Amino acid sequence: MAGSDILISLDRVSKCYKAHNIDAVRDVSIDIRAGEFVAIMGPSGCGKSTLLNLIGAIDRPDSGTVVFDGQTVNQLDDEALTRIRGEKIGFVFQSFNLLPTFSVMENIMVPIELNKSKVQSAEKRAKELLQKVGLESRAHFFPSQLSGGEMQRVAIARALIHEPRLLVADEPTGNLDTQNGENILQLIKEFNRDFKLAIIMATHSKEASQTADRLLQMRDGTLVSSESN
């Protein structure tokens, strides 16, 4: 494995929520390559979401180092972390988290507009993404008019509008039925393959985890195993 392929590197990272006296993540070290699809499994409360937040530049570790695309995240201020998220990371959540008062197209365009990127080229890309997720006819619908599966497709399109290098997916199929869940995983896998997009996905589902290239197992905040599929 060439060192230059590493997109994210976590070295002995720990995170403690002092208010609740919880060691959410303890001494975790992990490297994720560009274009790699990694799944994290573990019981509820084992620290999956916290680890995703650390990887996704949402949170800073209490100790250890997080290096994203050659940049040490620990030292960055809030502005810089926001810039990294806005430019290089996309997020997909279990409960979709679309903005309810925005249409499908508007939801997809929000990251572009927030980052003051070029809107016109982004609109073209948004339409392509909508086509890719099979919702071109729903561009002007509002979230309340969509099914769960459709909402998650919109969320994926939104996560990819700014052409990120990493997609962080926290239980993306958790709120979907089996068929829709499979479709979403298929879609994520396609993006991973077509765009060389690195993906880190937390999941409870064994089937979902098998879609990934590598599976990490977590328990009580620590990484207990790492195996390739």
Added chain:
Amino acid sequence: MSALRLFYAFVIRDLISSWRRTAITVTGIALGVCVFLAISLANETALGEFKETVDLVSGKANLEIRPSAGNYIDQSLLATLAPLGREGVVYTPLLQANAIAVGGDNPLVQVNGIDTLAPAEFVQTKTENSDKEESSASKDARLSTSGQPPEKTASGSQNGANADGKSNTSNSLIEFGTALIGEKLAEDLKLEKGSELALSVNDKIVKLDVIGVLKSKGLGKSFNGQVVVVDLVTAQDLFELPGKITQVELIVPEAIYADVQEHLSKNITQAVTVDTPSARARTVEKMTRSFQYNLTALAFIALIVGMFLIYNTMTISIVRRREEIGILRTLGANKWKIATLFLSEALFFGIAGSLLGVAAGVMLSDSALTAIAGTIEHFYFSHPLGSSNIDPMTLLKAFGIGVALTIIASIPPIFEATSVAPAEAARKGSYESRIVHSTRGLLVAGVIVYLLGGLATFAKPIGGFPFFGYAAAFAAIIGTAFITPFALNLAFTAVNKNRPIKSLLGVEGTISLRALGGAPGRTAVAVASLMVGISMMISLAIMISSFRSTVVAWVEQTLKADLYIQSQSRAEGNREGKIDSKTAEIIRDVPGVAAVDGFVEHRTMVNGEPVLVGAGDFDVLKKYGRLRLVNGQKGSALIAAMGADDCVISETFSVRRGISIGDIIEIPTLHGLLPLKVAGVYYDYSSDLGYIIIDRKQYLKNFSDTKLTSIAVFLAPNADAEVVRKDCLARLKGNSLVLIRNNQELRTEAMRVFDRTFSVTYALHTIAIAVALLSVMNALLALTHESRREFAILRYLGATRAQLRKVVLSQAVILGACGSIAGICVGYVLSLLLVNVINRQSFGWTIQMMIPWDFILQSSALVIVAALAAGIIPANEAGRTKAAEFIRSE
């Protein structure tokens, strides 16, 4: 769980954890109650102090004889009363008039000319050292005496004996040219026994020897302690009113009260009214009624805006806790239990806010009194108004109103909370979706309320108070509040569809707009409360501006004389200060003077209501008069055509009494009722009591007062006003102490009085706006709290903290702008009601509409800036959103 534990867990904990919302709401209620209380206390004090003075001067007197024509009675009337002495009636004459204390901070004083020989029943005052010494000055100052007509003694006092044969206990307490003075006056002027008191009486300066300082009780407390007690003859001499008195106070045994009244009405030939002393206070109450009612109505504005704030707070509380309500309902809590919990929360707000408001109102009452004192003293009655009297009942009333309005404003959201099924209550956004579904219903309700308001404008006032005019204004406010959700929905949809506007707003603006549009209930209440405050401000600004421009035009067209003369005493604040008629004769001979119009006025009662009777020199007015007649006729032509028994009346008198040209009115004169035919109605903005103007010749025939209130001087062409003024002052030196203003100075003074009158209005609507802004802050805090999820998502999507702050600040600006636009529209409607209905019915003035665009634009910009400021705390809260924590809690 006991009710108390549930109350603590459900209400108190939430009030503490949402301390900002609690503080904002309590402050809003406190401001409303504070303003209402301060104005109520000021109003009551103004009237109360007048009543107190009447009571203190009249003491135990239960009947009073006062002039019904002019200001004075001839003291020969006392002869008529002599037989009553044998029936156990005691009485005393009194000459009461105002003067200016030279060198004082509060120069207006009331001079009481009393009969110094008083039986115990009339004893009113004690001097400061009366308990220690027995000097003549230290003994009681008495308000009178005898069962016999007064007989002038060497000292100027009167002597006599009571009907029961007891002789009066003292005489010559106050000698001619000496005075007892009130404690406050003594302090102000740093006077003591042996000092000399200088008074500006009419157009003269007179001096009195102070022989004692009255204790601050009884007569010494009257007129707020700014009282001078002299013997009757001294007073008659001071005011150049030989043989005149202003009233007779009588103590009549109850058993013969009716007989005495009958005796008096049969035997008194002079033009007098016989009534209880309190009747005078009732007259003053009538005079100031419109002013005080309207001031109270204005003070209510902040309370009404406060109701929107409470409605908003309770809605927020209920919406935020719908899930909890659903859980409690599921666990068996019935509707009443839920209602009781929220009612107890409302009660907390009401009690805490009202208590704070009462405390603040008491502190502000003196400022409120100062703000209205000038207007009351100028237009209605002269009485020094020191500090507010704190009546516990008024405090209780303000507290009760604060609590009651809080409960009333809470009822709709509480009803909403209890009317939904448990399953629906637990569903997020169900409140807003109910609002979305009811926008059309609210629109229809709003239109109906507007129509009812329109109908109310046709109704007549009740007891002189434009009740239905205010009801129409209230309907306009409520109607607009009902229409607001629909209008906002329409506006937001239009903006959302408009790409140029969207790109102008940017992503932050668009997010704010969508968030506001997604919470129509909360947004509408915030906009409506701001709308109420702004509409009041705009309507009052239009009304005042229109009124001001009307008065400016009226002053310019009416005040045409070159010089105006009034006594020094009147110029310094004594509205009773007059000029000797000889002064007019002296002025007439000054080179450069073409004509002199001496004007006199006094208050009288026509059909039980007070009005001013004024008289001018019609021969002068024929040539120089510039009365603006309502029917457009030329004033001088009308005067020239008028007969001796004709009069012109002011518009206020005409409108408020329903009197038109050709009608006959009867005014009380020395010779009985004088019928006058109304020849014309003229515009007048100098008094809301109204004027009846007659020729001076007619006045002199019917009233004994030869003095003048003011003199208008018309100069010959090419005469220099400044030269003539100096010449006049030189000729009057030593004879008459007057103030001479030129035309421009008088106009400036007129506008100064106008501006002072409305200064309190500006203060009141500023406070209303402050309460409205609290409502905006409250709404923004709630929106921010509820938007935490969206803010967290935005943070994940790359939004910076600054962008989130910008979102909330954009919401503040949008709310401010919507409130301003709605406020300006409703403000215009309200101004039409104020000018054409409320003002017309209260005061009878015609006001030409004038819209102060510069003020409207400036104040709207200021409101938006203030809304932006109100958004700072919620914006910072939004900026602190911790996305990771949100996701974890999810």
